[in-house]
Amino acid sequence: MIRLQDVAKVYDGGTVAVRDVDLEISKGEFVFLVGPSGSGKSTLIRLMLRQELPSEGQIWVAGKEITTLPGWKVPMLRRSIGTVFQDFKLLPSKTVYENVAFALEVIGRPKHVVRSQVPQVLKLVGLAAKSDRMPNQLSGGEQQRVSIARAFVNRPLILLADEPTGNLDPATSVGIMRLLDRINRTGTTVVMATHDHAIVDAMRRRVVALERGRVIRDQSRGAYQMDVEEPGESEPDEPMTAEG
Amino acid sequence: MRLQYILEQAISNLRRNVLVVFAAVVAVLVMLALVFGTIIVRWSIDKDIGRWDDNVRVIAFLSDDLSLEEIDAIQSDIQAWDEVDDVVYYTKSQALDEFREIFFDQPSLIEIVEEDPSILPASLRIKPTEAADYSTIRDRLVVVPGVFQVSSADEAIDALVARAGHMRAFALWIMIILGAAAVVLIANTIRIAIFARRDEIGIMKLVGAGNWFVRVPFLLEGVIEGIIGAALAIALVWAVGGSIAELLSTSTAPGSLDPPTDFMIRQALILLGFGAGTGLLGSAFGMWGFLRD
Numbered sequence: 001m002i003r004l005q006d007v008a009k010v011y012d013g014g015t016v017a018v019r020d021v022d023l024e025i026s027k028g029e030f031v032f033l034v035g036p037s038g039s040g041k042s043t044l045i046r047l048m049l050r051q052e053l054p055s056e057g058q059i060w061v062a063g064k065e066i067t068t069l070p071g072w073k074v075p076m077l078r079r080s081i082g083t084v085f086q087d088f089k090l091l092p093s094k095t096v097y098e099n100v101a102f103a104l105e106v107i108g109r110p111k112h113v114v115r116s117q118v119p120q121v122l123k124l125v126g127l128a129a130k131s132d133r134m135p136n137q138l139s140g141g142e143q144q145r146v147s148i149a150r151a152f153v154n155r156p157l158i159l160l161a162d163e164p165t166g167n168l169d170p171a172t173s174v175g176i177m178r179l180l181d182r183i184n185r186t187g188t189t190v191v192m193a194t195h196d197h198a199i200v201d202a203m204r205r206r207v208v209a210l211e212r213g214r215v216i217r218d219q220s221r222g223a224y225q226m227d228v229e230e231p232g233e234s235e236p237d238e239p240m241t242a243e244g
Numbered sequence: 245m246r247l248q249y250i251l252e253q254a255i256s257n258l259r260r261n262v263l264v265v266f267a268a269v270v271a272v273l274v275m276l277a278l279v280f281g282t283i284i285v286r287w288s289i290d291k292d293i294g295r296w297d298d299n300v301r302v303i304a305f306l307s308d309d310l311s312l313e314e315i316d317a318i319q320s321d322i323q324a325w326d327e328v329d330d331v332v333y334y335t336k337s338q339a340l341d342e343f344r345e346i347f348f349d350q351p352s353l354i355e356i357v358e359e360d361p362s363i364l365p366a367s368l369r370i371k372p373t374e375a376a377d378y379s380t381i382r383d384r385l386v387v388v389p390g391v392f393q394v395s396s397a398d399e400a401i402d403a404l405v406a407r408a409g410h411m412r413a414f415a416l417w418i419m420i421i422l423g424a425a426a427v428v429l430i431a432n433t434i435r436i437a438i439f440a441r442r443d444e445i446g447i448m449k450l451v452g453a454g455n456w457f458v459r460v461p462f463l464l465e466g467v468i469e470g471i472i473g474a475a476l477a478i479a480l481v482w483a484v485g486g487s488i489a490e491l492l493s494t495s496t497a498p499g500s501l502d503p504p505t506d507f508m509i510r511q512a513l514i515l516l517g518f519g520a521g522t523g524l525l526g527s528a529f530g531m532w533g534f535l536r537d
Contacts, residue, residue, distance in 0.1 A: 049450075071455065078452035089447055105249065106453035154451070 001027040001158060001189045002048060007057035009043050009213075017043040018213040021057070025191060027157070030184045032200050033193040034224055035210035041193035044210075045162045048191070049081060050074055062157050079107055082151030082159040082188075086166035088143045090135040096122065096146050097131040103150045121153045125179060141172035145179065152183055159183060161192040165199060173199060200224040253461035254468060257437040264436055265469055268429035272473025272522055273480070275422035276515050280481040282415045283511050287503045302370040302378050304385045305393040308362065318390055319368060325384065327377035332369045339364040365392070423522065426473070430466045430526025437465060438534050463527045470523025471516060478512045 002025040009017040018040035025031050033041045046052045047059060050066050059066050062080045069077060090099050097118055104114045122128045125145040135143055144164060151159055161180065165173035177199055184190045194200060200207060200223060207222030208215055217226060258265050304322075306315060315333065323331045334342075340361050347353045357364060370385075372378050378396050385394045438445065448458050 075449075075452040075454050078450060081452075083450050089443070089450075091444055091447065102447070103451040106448045106457060107451060108454075108457070150451070 001025055001029070001062060002191070003060040004044075004047070005058045005060075007047065007054045007059060009040075009047060009052065010055045016213050018047075018054075018210070021213075021215055023208065023215065023218070025189060027189055028184070028187050030181070030190045030203075030205040031192070032203070032205055032207045032222075033191065033210060034195060034200055034207055036195065038212075039210040040213040041195075041210055042162055043213075045160050045191070045193055048158075048160060049083065050077060075107075079154060080157045082154070082156035084144070084147050084151050084159065084161040084164045086163035088135070088140075088147045088167075090143055090146055090150075092135055094134075095131065096127060096133050096135070096138070099135065099146055100150045100153050103153055107154070109154075117153050121149045124152070124182070125149045139172070140168050141175055144168060144172075144176055148176070148179055148183070152188070156188065158189045158191065161190065163194055164192065165194065165196050170198060174202075177203060195224075197224040250457075250461050250464065253441075254464040257433075257441070257461065257465045258468060260440055261433055261436050264429070264433045268426065268433050268469050268526070269473045269476070271422055271426035271429050272470050272519055273476045275419055275426050275522075276474050276477035276519055277480050278415050278419050278422065279518070280477055280511060280515055282412060282419075284481065284503055284508075286412065287507065302372065302381050302385065302394065302396045304368040304370065304388070304391045305365040305395070306367060307390050307392045308365065310390045314390060315366070315368075318388060322368065322370065322385070322388070325381070327373055327380050327384075328370055329373045330371040332371075334367045334369055336361060336364055336366050339366065426470075426522050427526045427529060430469050430523055431530035433469065434462050434466055434527050434530025435534070437462060438531065459531060462531055463524060466523035466525075466527030466530065467520045468523065470519040470521070470526070472519075473522075474516045474519025477519070478515055482508065482512075 002023070004021050004023040007021040007023075008019040010019075011017060021040075021044065023044075033044060035041055043052070047054055048061055048066075050059075050061075050069065053067055057067075061077060064077065066077055091102065094102060100118045100121060101114050104117060109117075119128060119131070122131050125148055127142060127145055127149065130138065130142065135146065138146070144167075148164075159180070164180070165176055168176060173196065180190055180192065181203070204221045204223070206220045207217065207224070209217040209219075209222075209226075306318070310318075319331050319333055322328055340357065343357055343364060344354055368391075370381060372381055382394050382396050385391050445458055
């Protein structure tokens with residue numbers, strides 16, 4: 001479903017964000033990208049979304065080599081990928097329903113599709129009763145559910161999540177992870193960048209650990225650290241803030 | 245749905261930045277009012293000059309006491325000059341017809357002349373081989389017996405042509421400067437609109453909205469600004485254009501230099517297209533480098 005081959009990304013100033021990355025993710029997998037801030041997690045996500053082009057290497061997403069994809073085909077690539085971010089990226093002037101419907105409307109889905117799909121996906125994320133609320137009337141966890149609904153409403157093959165629990169308390173995070181797990185069970189490939197130890201250790205899914213732009217570990221059913229520690233014993237090695 | 249969405253976006257963009265949009269529209273308005281005004285004035289001047297039809301530039305008025313044979317002799321004499329291309333004899337009655345035409349709106353003048361048609365002299369209308377020969381012809385005519393007065397159109401025409409030429413050059417420069425200003429101002433409104441909607445645009449791109457679906461509302465916004473400016477310019481010039489033309493012309497008949505309506509409509513349509521083009525160019529500049537994937 002996703003394949004990176006010898007991928008490197010060097011920014012204009014000479015900063016190396018990722019290098020020598022070889023990674024293959026199969027359909028239906030759930031993969032955590034872990035590592036400290038600046039280790040290259042977000043860069044990998046942006047590369048898969050073709051928000052950036054790699055300096056070297058090739059990337060295949062959903063059967064297409066995307067580094068040579070012409071600009072006008074990029075929207076088609078993005079329609080097969082759902083995205084969720086730490087800051088939710090909801091439109092504050094639209095209701096919950098409108099925020100989700102927006103994703104279908106702007107890709108030209110007919111009205112009847114919007115009318116049937118949006119309530120369905122809002123029910124899936126548990127917000128059917130709040131579809132007329134504005135984002136600022138919702139809790140952080142609820143806002144993230146809206147953003148997951150928006151990412152999933154078009155039934156993408158892949159869901160990319162960049163620190164989706166970064167702004168949420170642990171209890172709320174568990175709910176979000178349950179939701180992502182449910183989406184994964186529908187056959188959607190989920191790639192989630194995080195530095196939330198508790199979540200990674202609890203879920204026991206494939207872990208790809210990054211350090212200074214390189215993959216230092218790729219382990220199925222892994223934990224956040226190489227040597228498993230008791231949950232809660234290890235201090236997070238960085239504050240829980242957005243990474244640049 | 246999509247068309248409706250695109251229109252709604254364009255219109256809400258326009259409302260959001262009323263002041264900046266106003267500046268852009270005014271720039272288009274002034275630029276196109278100048279273009280339109282220049283077109284009308286030029287039309288009027290062309291018509292004004294055209295009254296000296298077929299490049300007749302020298303008129304020799306003949307004494308009333310000449311016989312037809314004498315006139316014939318003078319005509320063939322002048323026709324033989326190197327500087328002269330053609331000579332046409334204008335009778336007293338032709339002169340009267342012409343007078344009626346020129347002063348159609350001043351019946352009292354026509355009345356006086358009609359009472360005594362003989363006060364309008366017969367004349368020879370002379371077309372020079374080269375336009376610049378008029379002064380030589382005039383000098384030679386003055387001493388021809390039977391010619392009591394020589395009139396040439398040269399000074400008036402030359403002055404008019406020069407005036408029109410200067411004005412056109414001046415207007416052209418102002419148009420270029422204002423055109424550039426209009427494009428920049430429209431580009432600015434588009435940038436502001438893009439900035440105001442950056443979150444929305446970001447999400448649209450993320451969920452895979454087509455590139456043109458994102459761009460078209462902004463292009464349309466510029467085009468609407470350009471068309472509004474053009475429409476206002478047309479309204480303005482339509483209202484006051486005639487009086488400008490009159491100020492600049494040598495005609496004595498008010499209203500005789502107003503361009504016909506079908507000419508005005510044709511020019512107005514071209515102007516609307518021009519306004520739309522200015523808007524499109526401004527939008528394109530405004531989006532440059534901003535709405536890539």
